[in-house]
Amino acid sequence: MSFSLAEIFAYAVLAAGGGTLILMLVQQVLSDIRLRALHRREIMLFEERLNGMREYRTQLQVLPAAWSGTRKFRVQAKKPEGGDICSFHLVPHDEKTPLPAFKPGQYLTFHLDVGGRKHVRCYSLSDCHHADHYRVSIKKMTPKDAHYSVSTHFHEQLNEGDVVDVAAPGGDFVLDPQGNGALVLSGAGVGVTPVLSMLNALVAAKSRREIWFFYGVINGSHHILRDQVREWHALGWPNLHIVVVFSDPLPTDEAGRDYDERGRVDPALLKRLLPSSNFDFYTCGPGPMMQGLRDGLKEWGVADTRVHDEAFVQVKQAVSINATKISFRKSSLDLELSGAATNLLDFAHKENVEIPSGCKIGHCGACQTALVEGNVRYLQPAKFNIEKGCCLPCICLPDGDIVLDA
Numbered sequence: 001m002s003f004s005l006a007e008i009f010a011y012a013v014l015a016a017g018g019g020t021l022i023l024m025l026v027q028q029v030l031s032d033i034r035l036r037a038l039h040r041r042e043i044m045l046f047e048e049r050l051n052g053m054r055e056y057r058t059q060l061q062v063l064p065a066a067w068s069g070t071r072k073f074r075v076q077a078k079k080p081e082g083g084d085i086c087s088f089h090l091v092p093h094d095e096k097t098p099l100p101a102f103k104p105g106q107y108l109t110f111h112l113d114v115g116g117r118k119h120v121r122c123y124s125l126s127d128c129h130h131a132d133h134y135r136v137s138i139k140k141m142t143p144k145d146a147h148y149s150v151s152t153h154f155h156e157q158l159n160e161g162d163v164v165d166v167a168a169p170g171g172d173f174v175l176d177p178q179g180n181g182a183l184v185l186s187g188a189g190v191g192v193t194p195v196l197s198m199l200n201a202l203v204a205a206k207s208r209r210e211i212w213f214f215y216g217v218i219n220g221s222h223h224i225l226r227d228q229v230r231e232w233h234a235l236g237w238p239n240l241h242i243v244v245v246f247s248d249p250l251p252t253d254e255a256g257r258d259y260d261e262r263g264r265v266d267p268a269l270l271k272r273l274l275p276s277s278n279f280d281f282y283t284c285g286p287g288p289m290m291q292g293l294r295d296g297l298k299e300w301g302v303a304d305t306r307v308h309d310e311a312f313v314q315v316k317q318a319v320s321i322n323a324t325k326i327s328f329r330k331s332s333l334d335l336e337l338s339g340a341a342t343n344l345l346d347f348a349h350k351e352n353v354e355i356p357s358g359c360k361i362g363h364c365g366a367c368q369t370a371l372v373e374g375n376v377r378y379l380q381p382a383k384f385n386i387e388k389g390c391c392l393p394c395i396c397l398p399d400g401d402i403v404l405d406a
């Protein structure tokens with residue numbers, strides 16, 4: 001029960017100096033003052049965040065449109081992050097800034113000459129938007145065979161001052177930092193890059209959404225976000241929860257200091273820590289982690305439309321195929337494909353037919369090839385806008401006899 005100041009004053013006068021009422025009066029006045037101060041602080045905080053969000057939106061609205069084709073970028077800084085991951089800060093070679101905006105979660109597509117061959121690779125933007133540079137963070141992959149990989153080229157050959165050809169940000173694994181609703185962002189290993197960009201964009205936008213960020217990594221020697229985790233904690237936002245998960249901690253790694261949970265970012269962990277399943281989930285990491293989360297979240301009653309993920313590598317599965325004739329026109333080759341096959345690109349490469357390739361998951365369009373005759377069937381939806389009369393060999397197989405312009 002609460003009294004207005006006037007009521008209390010009237011009671012106090014009536015009681016003509018009654019000690020209890022005077023005490024009540026003083027308590028009520030103090031509590032009113034405290035409440036008002038609290039409300040003022042709340043309002044100030046809210047206004048501060050609202051202004052931050054408005055500022056962020058205005059900044060993005062005035063940015064130029066993305067470029068078509070490729071644009072030259074210079075490596076301004078190369079920063080080893082640990083765990084075989086290196087970050088590259090890229091500034092436009094033409095020095096025209098601000099840089100076009102991108103949606104957190106998108107990637108840049110690099111066109112490079114490596115070992116005398118042209119290569120196309122996608123790398124997620126790993127930070128929020130900055131007017132003067134983009135950042136990507138690249139893990140040095142060791143190929144199973146002896147070939148020289150593009151990520152090795154980045155680590156070993158590409159230095160500060162070098163110039164690279166880059167296609168504009170793309171991809172639809174994206175988050176709107178101005179949106180509403182609670183979020184779970186989870187990333188493991190180098191797969192953390194797109195969700196890191198999402199989190200940094202939310203922080204830049206001073207988001208008030210409920211945010212849970214799960215980062216899974218082997219141990220302290222692979223933990224590339226140590227400083228950032230400290231900075232996020234220092235914000236002291238009650239709506240931001242950071243969970244660092246080590247699968248195999250080193251003896252020197254200390255629970256509570258270096259990591260929060262031991263194990264993997266999996267449905268059991270999410271169910272244990274999250275207050276409910278009422279979130280939108282964004283995940284990037286190894287295939288089994290994403291499949292496990294998809295299955296577990298479905299079981300938990302999360303609608304498919306609320307689960308978003310992105311793979312860096314294709315999970316290949318051979319599917320059986322009726323005997324089909326494939327003619328590669330430029331190579332003057334007529335071949336038969338029968339039994340089981342993974343995709344047209346693998347088949348072409350096995351037969352030494354030169355088709356350029358990039359992401360190999362239907363994102364970047366590097367392998368787009370004219371389909372001169374026949375039809376193909378897609379093994380997964382293409383994320384690239386395929387030109388009429390063409391196909392993406394990395395994610396399709398022939399549907400009957402075909403002729404390809406390769």
Ligand SMILES: Cc1cc2nc3c(=O)[nH]c(=O)nc-3n(C[C@H](O)[C@H](O)[C@H](O)COP(=O)(O)OP(=O)(O)OC[C@H]3O[C@@H](n4cnc5c(N)ncnc54)[C@H](O)[C@@H]3O)c2cc1C
Pocket residue numbers: 107121122123124125136137138139140141142143144148149150151152171190193194310311312313359360361363
């Ligand atoms: C949309 C998208 C975003 C990406 N973002 C990033 C990023 O932010 N940082 C980053 O380091 N990479 C990222 N990648 C992966 C990157 O494009 C290359 O595939 C990777 O660098 C390997 O290329 P490579 O030429 O070095 O090795 P390749 O010669 O192509 O392959 C080397 C070997 O490693 C395997 N392999 C390749 N990538 C992985 C992986 N991630 N996990 C396990 N095995 C793998 C291949 O199957 C192969 O056996 C992304 C890929 C996509 C499609």
